[in-house]
Amino acid sequence: MLAPVSKKALPESLLRAVAAIEAGGAAGTGRGRLTTGFAPLDAALARAPHGQEGGLEKGSVHEFLGEAALSFLLTVLGAQSSLQAASQPGPLSLLWCVANNRRDRLYGPGLAQAGLDPGRCLIAACGDADEMLWAMEEGLRSGAVDAVVAAPAKPVSLSASRRLQLAAEEGGAVGLVLPRPYGAPPTDALLAPSAAASRWRIDPVARDAVGAAESWVALWRVSLLRRKGGLHRAGAKASEGGAGWLLGLDRRGRRVALDRETAPALGARS
Amino acid sequence: MKAALDSAAGGARRIASLWFLSLATDRLERAQPALADRPLATYAESHNALLLTGVNRAAHLAGLTPGMSLANARAIEPDVVLKRAEPEADAALLRKLRDWCLRYTPWAALDGPDGLFLDVTGCAHLFAAPGGSDNSDEEALLQDMVERLNELGFSLRLALADTPLAAAALARFGPDPAIVQTEPLRRALAELPVQALRIQAGPAEDLRRVGLRLIGDILPLPRASLAARFGFDLAQRLDRALGDLADPISPDPFSAPYRVRLNFPDPIGLPEDIARAVDRLLARMTARLERDGKGCRKLELQAFRADGDMRRLTVGAARAARDPKHLARLFAERLAGLDPGFGIDAMVLSAPAVEDLAPVQEQAALKTDAQEGDPVGDPRLSLLADQLAARLGPRRVLRFTARDSHCPERACRLYPVMEADASSHAAPAWPAWLPPRPPLLLAPPEPLEVEGGSVPQGFRWRGRSHIIRRLEGPERLSPEWWLLKDRGQDAPSAMSARDYYRVEDQEGRRFWLYRETPATARPGGFFGGGDAAWRLHGLFQ
Numbered sequence: 189m190l191a192p193v194s195k196k197a198l199p200e201s202l203l204r205a206v207a208a209i210e211a212g213g214a215a216g217t218g219r220g221r222l223t224t225g226f227a228p229l230d231a232a233l234a235r236a237p238h239g240q241e242g243g244l245e246k247g248s249v250h251e252f253l254g255e256a257a258l259s260f261l262l263t264v265l266g267a268q269s270s271l272q273a274a275s276q277p278g279p280l281s282l283l284w285c286v287a288n289n290r291r292d293r294l295y296g297p298g299l300a301q302a303g304l305d306p307g308r309c310l311i312a313a314c315g316d317a318d319e320m321l322w323a324m325e326e327g328l329r330s331g332a333v334d335a336v337v338a339a340p341a342k343p344v345s346l347s348a349s350r351r352l353q354l355a356a357e358e359g360g361a362v363g364l365v366l367p368r369p370y371g372a373p374p375t376d377a378l379l380a381p382s383a384a385a386s387r388w389r390i391d392p393v394a395r396d397a398v399g400a401a402e403s404w405v406a407l408w409r410v411s412l413l414r415r416k417g418g419l420h421r422a423g424a425k426a427s428e429g430g431a432g433w434l435l436g437l438d439r440r441g442r443r444v445a446l447d448r449e450t451a452p453a454l455g456a457r458s
Numbered sequence: 459m460k461a462a463l464d465s466a467a468g469g470a471r472r473i474a475s476l477w478f479l480s481l482a483t484d485r486l487e488r489a490q491p492a493l494a495d496r497p498l499a500t501y502a503e504s505h506n507a508l509l510l511t512g513v514n515r516a517a518h519l520a521g522l523t524p525g526m527s528l529a530n531a532r533a534i535e536p537d538v539v540l541k542r543a544e545p546e547a548d549a550a551l552l553r554k555l556r557d558w559c560l561r562y563t564p565w566a567a568l569d570g571p572d573g574l575f576l577d578v579t580g581c582a583h584l585f586a587a588p589g590g591s592d593n594s595d596e597e598a599l600l601q602d603m604v605e606r607l608n609e610l611g612f613s614l615r616l617a618l619a620d621t622p623l624a625a626a627a628l629a630r631f632g633p634d635p636a637i638v639q640t641e642p643l644r645r646a647l648a649e650l651p652v653q654a655l656r657i658q659a660g661p662a663e664d665l666r667r668v669g670l671r672l673i674g675d676i677l678p679l680p681r682a683s684l685a686a687r688f689g690f691d692l693a694q695r696l697d698r699a700l701g702d703l704a705d706p707i708s709p710d711p712f713s714a715p716y717r718v719r720l721n722f723p724d725p726i727g728l729p730e731d732i733a734r735a736v737d738r739l740l741a742r743m744t745a746r747l748e749r750d751g752k753g754c755r756k757l758e759l760q761a762f763r764a765d766g767d768m769r770r771l772t773v774g775a776a777r778a779a780r781d782p783k784h785l786a787r788l789f790a791e792r793l794a795g796l797d798p799g800f801g802i803d804a805m806v807l808s809a810p811a812v813e814d815l816a817p818v819q820e821q822a823a824l825k826t827d828a829q830e831g832d833p834v835g836d837p838r839l840s841l842l843a844d845q846l847a848a849r850l851g852p853r854r855v856l857r858f859t860a861r862d863s864h865c866p867e868r869a870c871r872l873y874p875v876m877e878a879d880a881s882s883h884a885a886p887a888w889p890a891w892l893p894p895r896p897p898l899l900l901a902p903p904e905p906l907e908v909e910g911g912s913v914p915q916g917f918r919w920r921g922r923s924h925i926i927r928r929l930e931g932p933e934r935l936s937p938e939w940w941l942l943k944d945r946g947q948d949a950p951s952a953m954s955a956r957d958y959y960r961v962e963d964q965e966g967r968r969f970w971l972y973r974e975t976p977a978t979a980r981p982g983g984f985f986g987g988g989d990a991a992w993r994l995h996g997l998f999q
Contacts, residue, residue, distance in 0.1 A: 255967060256999045262897055281839055288854065291900055292997055296858035296870035298897035300888035306858040310839055311872065312846050313854040323846055330845070332838035392966030392999060396927055405894075406998070407966060 220246050222335070222362050225267035225443040226435050229410065248385035249328075249352045249363035251344070253373040253413075256392040257366045258339075260408045263437055265335065266303025272334075279305035283327035285320045285338035288313040317341065321348050328355040328363050335362040343367045343377045350383040378413060387413040393434065398446065407436040407446075470701065472582070474600065475625035476559070476574040476607075476616045481548050482512035486541055488611045497535050500543040501528050511543045515613065545571070555612075562603070567709045573629070575622050575707045619643060622707050623699040627654030627673075647699060648674030655695045661688045673699075716754070716809035718742045725764040725801020732761075732798065736789050739807040740782045753778025753815030757785060760806045763799045771796060774852050776840040776875045778813040784841055791848040843875040852876040862886045865938055866958075866995065867901065893933050894960060896970045896996030903993035906971065914961075917971070919994055924963035931959035932973075958995070970996030 221243035223230055234242030244250050244264075252261055269280040282304065284294055296306040310333070314320035320340055327336040336356075344352065344365055356363045365384065367377060373389065393407035411432030434446040478484065482500040487493050497517035499510045508528040520535040531538055548571065556574055559566045562585070565577035582595040585602050596618055607614055617628035620643055628646060631654040647654075650673050652665050665688060670676050676684060676696070685693040697703035718739050726732060736759065747753060755778055759771040773788040847855045856872040863869050869889075908914045916925045935956050956972040963969070974991045 255965075258897060259968075259999050283842065291902075291904075292898040293872070293901055294858075295866075295895060295897055295899035295996065296860060297866075297888060297892060297895040298899070298996070299858075300860075301892070301895055302897060306860070306870075306888060308839070309858060310843055310846075310875070311856040311858075312850060313856060314850060315854075319850060323850065326845055327842060330838070330842045332842040392968070394927055394964060394966035395962060397966075401928065406968065 222246060222264070222268050223271070224264045226410075226433070226445055227443075228433055228445045229435070232412070244362060245385055246362050247357050247360045248416075249349060249356050249365060249383070251349075251365045251367070251382060251384045251387040252390055253343075253367060253377060253388065254390040256406075256408050257368070257388075257390045259392075259406055260390040260410065260435075261337070261364060261366065262299070262302040262304070263406070263443070265337075267443065269305065270303045273305070279308055280334045281308040281332070282310070283323070283333045283336045284309060284311045285314055285323045285327070285336065285340075286311060287320065287339070287341060288315050290339075321352070324363065324365075325351055325355040327359075328352060328361045329359045331359040331361065333361055335364060337364045337366065339366045339368045341368070343380050344382065344384075346381045346383060353383045353385070382414075384416075386415040389413055389432075393436075398434075398436070403438050405437045405439055407434065409433070410435050470620040471577055471579045472596070472618060472620065473622045473625045473707070474562075474576040474578050474603070474616055474618045475569065475622065475629040476555075476576065476603070476614055477626070477629040478552070478555075478572045479613045479615060480512050480514050480518075481552065481572050481612070482543055483514035483517075484612050485548060485551050487514065493539060497522065497538040498541070499531060499538055500541050501531075502543040502545075548572075555607075559603075562599070565707065565709045567707045569622070569626060573626060575625070577707060577709075578618070619646075621699055621701045622705055623655065623695060624701075626656070627699060630654060643700060644677060648672060648677055652676065655692070655699060657692050657695060661692050664688055665692075716743060716746060716752075716812055717806060718746070718808075719804060719806045721804045722802065725798075725803050727798040727801045729793065732793055732796065732802065733786075733790070735802075735805055736793065736807070737782070737786055739805060740785050740789075743807055743809060744780045744782045744785070747780040747809070747812065747815070751814060751816065752812040753780045754785075754809035754812050755779075756809065756811040757788075758808050758810060759789065760808070761796060761798070761802045762804045762806070764801045764803050765799050767799060769796055773848050774844070774876050776843045776847070776855075777837070778815040779841075779844070780815060784844070788844055788848045791845070840875075847874075847876060860886050860888045863938065864935055866895070866899065866935070868938075870899075893958075894998075896968075896998045898997040898999075900995055900997070903972070903995040906992045906994050908971075908992040914959075914971075914992070916963075917992065917994075919969075924961075924967070924969070926961050927964055928962040929959055930961075932957035934958075935972075960998070968998035969994055970998065 221233070222245075223243035224233070230242030232242070233244065265280060265282070273279045286294065294309075294311060299306045299309065310327075312320075312323040312327075314323055317340055320338055321344070324336050324338045327333055344367070349365075352363050352365075363384075367373070378387075378389065389411045391409045393409050395401040395404050395407055398404065398407060409432065436444050436446060438444055483498050486498060486500070494514075495516065497520050498514040499517050499522055500512040501508050502511045503509075510522060510524050510526045510528065510531055512524060513522045517531075517535065517538055520538070522531050522535060522538065526534075528540065531540075552568060552572070552574070556566045556568055559574060559576055563576050563578050563581045567575045569575045578596075578599060582599045585595070585599045600616055600618060603616060604614065615629050615632075617625045617632055619625040619628055624643055624647055627650050631650040632646070633649075651671060652673055652675075653662055654673065657665075665671070665676070673696075676692075681693045681696070684696075694703060698705040720735055720739055722735070726735065739759075743754075743757075754775065756772065756774050759773075761769045761771075763769065771789070771792050773785070773792060775785075775788070779785060843855045853874045853876075855875045857875050859871050859873060861869055861871055904919065906917045906919055908917045910916065910926075913929065914926055916923060918924070935958060937954055954974045956974055958970065958972045961969045961971050972993055972995055974993070
């Protein structure tokens, strides 16, 4: 008869393998992560207690809701892209799946200023939701791009998100879904079931709420609503309407996490 | 002598020479039929003088000849229509005519600026009326050429002989009926002037001075003394004309179209069968492409159905490709839409657009960062673009290029990846010094109701009101007047001077607004006042 083994007794390498299997990735391959560039966020996303580098897991799909999702994502992707630009794979290659009939179009100079290389961005102008899901799946599975960003008009259904997650696991790319309805995300979108690895809500924050407004480029209130196989510390609070993190990008390009003390006006908004 | 010639003719080649009398004017008349009835001539500058280079029939009848000066031509025929000669266009037309002549023989070659050689050995009977003799076969062949080419608007003379030089000589200097049948070659050549042998002006003048005007005059002379007196070239040309010296014609290598066909003993209809058939066609096609060092940009699949219908599928690739797996994936997206009906009898796969593609190890190619002539810069991205375009359509897969313009909507262009030529010119780099630009641009900019005067306090957009908390700007962008001049005020790119502001509302949403400055919004004048138009041009969120 086997005695129950405490996790503490296991060697470090075995623990990592267990963690990788638990995460649902290919056994033991230990995919990399897309660092967000925000220290507390990366720490929360690191797989405790091993303290590997934190960030969004590659080979999985993440959902970003909220009005400021795009600008926040661009900051994250831009950070990763500049990080990679110097090294071997070069800047991030991206596939953007956008609706064909939208009047707001992606704009190269804006992407370039965020730190991306627009020359390595491919844009699939999709006619309807089905085409967009197909294009996204195709991009994730191909392994040709580092990330696939899709802006569907409606949230992705559970079965569709499962397909996307499988494709991402196969290809090793990061899938980023930004349902972009106009205005704040509706509650059912926040709570809808999904196979995505994580779901976030990103809201804009007026700079006046913080001191020294001039020194900020942008501020976001970031909450982690749910996360597969992870700790729900931050998520629990967020789903109750609380604030997750208050993150900002300052004029010198630094990514800063603010806390309640520096921004007392924050807690008021629900 | 005749017997010897006849026996030689048994194994001899038969060469047709086509001489287009007025290629330049024929080309112009074909483009503008109205010119046909009027005297028409082309001219070019030669030795500081404007000389006629080509005349049409009406001009010829009026007495104009090539080589005449323009002033003389106008004096003789005041109504003549004069056009500048375009030798390149004539040459291109002649090449097209050569390709057209491939209907008669695969051996067709250019002969100078206005002639063609066709090796029609053994071809004549294909065009003959049934039951005719050998001789009438060739007559029928030449008759067919003359009729068809006249129908197309070309005037020509042609001749058929055993050697190219003799045929060319007969076509240009032979008897007036343009169709010359020449079995006894020597007798036919004897009546032509020596210039028909295309000898240089010097020897021709020497011959004229000693009274040797016709080829018949020099034929009986001993070759050795002929060569000693008038040059080796003359003797050699005579031998070439008579067929004693080999005179090969070299047609351009005929490039067979990339086309493979698969016939099925029984019609097929199951999707798996169709996919397997496409795989086999692709394997044959890509093997050929690889052998020739080519890759295809476009593939067309024709499925001939048992009911006589034909279905066509076309796939495109962003860069030249010949990996059968990749091409099969492109087809896989489309085969579902192929209705086999009662079954497919045969399939033809053709590659209408091929490009040079260096033989590379595909695996190695995937690792290289950028490849020459690759529109996307990364081969893996190209492959993905192809797959997406196969379903979404070639105009739906796009990428960015920077453009050298400070007008925001002109500074960045989205163009289809499939349009490779757009990337052939080097795009400028993305400007690094710009004030912040939004990642989303509204096209076209949306009009806004703005509260407040020159410093706006708030605005309404899509039914929601936004209170402006922070305002950064203005950044003034002036119209690109050099474009206005070219395209006129109404052109979409015509832009009036704009003052751009980055604006943050009470919730922290950030917008990119601009105000068209009154000076250009109202042509009335700089202080003309009037309400400035505010527009929303971009979103930072």
